[in-house]
Amino acid sequence: MQNGAEPEMQMPPKRKTLVVEVLDSLRAQITSGQYKPGDRLPSEARLTEEYGVSRTVVREAVAALRADGLVDPQRGAGVFVIEPAPAAVAPFSDVDTDRLSSMIELLELRAAIEVEAAALAAQRRSPAQEEKIIGALRAVNDGAEDSGINHEADFNLHMAIAEATNNPRFVEVLRMLGAQMIPRHGLTSNGGAVSADYLALLKQEHERIVNAVLDGDETAARAAMRQHLKGSQTRYRRLLRG
Amino acid sequence: MQNGAEPEMQMPPKRKTLVVEVLDSLRAQITSGQYKPGDRLPSEARLTEEYGVSRTVVREAVAALRADGLVDPQRGAGVFVIEPAPAAVAPFSDVDTDRLSSMIELLELRAAIEVEAAALAAQRRSPAQEEKIIGALRAVNDGAEDSGINHEADFNLHMAIAEATNNPRFVEVLRMLGAQMIPRHGLTSNGGAVSADYLALLKQEHERIVNAVLDGDETAARAAMRQHLKGSQTRYRRLLRG
DNA sequence: CCTGAGAAATTGTCATACAAGTTGTTGACA
């Protein structure tokens, strides 16, 4: 960016707009826990009075909060604070030193990364990336009908979603973890055949994730991905016992 | 696909609002490189015509873009594009892919991992791990009083929390990312001194995280860590502008 | 207790008006 311009002129501290003031105030109250997840914010009318500004200002501030993923306005109902985690994590009282536990740990890390990736993908995906995701989903379903689970196709679907975040870091890390995910799978295909119910469940989970991402529904994408990976965890735990 | 009678209620695909449509369209055009950094967006009046919506809708969309850190509206002048898409276009076509934007991407990934790590740590920490976290926090605060920010101590605090998940995967990945986090810091310490307000804010954020973890408050831990890392993101974005 | 219709509340969108700041043009003047 060397364009031979003058040394940067020091700009006078651009006066805050009313929108920014209201926005900062509301955001502070949300992140400080004054408004908890699920809470309803005061109505636009009340905020208008409270801050002594027009409804225009309040609405733009709320629009910004919504862009930040902090609130979810619902027509006729109100503006609600987003809940980051629908479900608490399982107890996990004891650390088993099995080699399956390694897989469980890995799934836990994947969940952290991919849940967020799904949310970002829902926000930023491009049309081309959408098509890639759809294609990957189709590949997973096609392969599943024939012979159990196609782990490679499954992995490709997850990667397609990670790519749709448009943040290459997610792709890199996930690809790295993928090397540890794929190889060892003598377990699920304990005969090449898994129950039809299980396949149907997996299919439903995948479709729910993809639909949420394509709908741009960040919250649903998070929830769907979390459910999917958490489900995998519990399945592995079950294997761990017997 | 008639799956109407599911145990969980499946929400109908919540109709998109006009604001969301315009927002998505504009964001796509920005992240796809159709509008480059520094470019001026069409005026609100023109966008109003172009999309056939009211100025209210356009303004709320722009407010959302602004919250995303994508544009910077200037009264009297226009709305200017701030940041290129996080690598939506050609792969590394130019070397001017700033280290700063790279840092923002990294922070985004860290947020995904560390937010979950904080939650897990709140649930599973051992007394010894608690002490380690407390010690790390003290080290951060002590170092801060003297000379700006001690990034190494900061990193150690984050690692202590990751260790308290009792999932070694989190530690591994974070340590790997840490190698890219630490080295470059000519920017924040642009004189060795940062504002006292900034240090106080950082201190408060850290303490909020640690308190939540030690309290075993999973939700608060998530929120505090998210706020901390998101705050870092916005700080870097601000640096990116000047 | 349950049901359903209607009122009330709330967000979504439109239209208009003016204030405040920036940019480009113009014209006077040296």
Place this chain on the structure above:
DNA sequence: TGTCAACAACTTGTATGACAATTTCTCAGG
């Protein structure tokens, strides 16, 4: 000609009023 001040034209920021669309509350009536 060159410089600069005033002005006109955009452009964003804010306020106000109105109506539509949707959800929630209320309450009478079975």
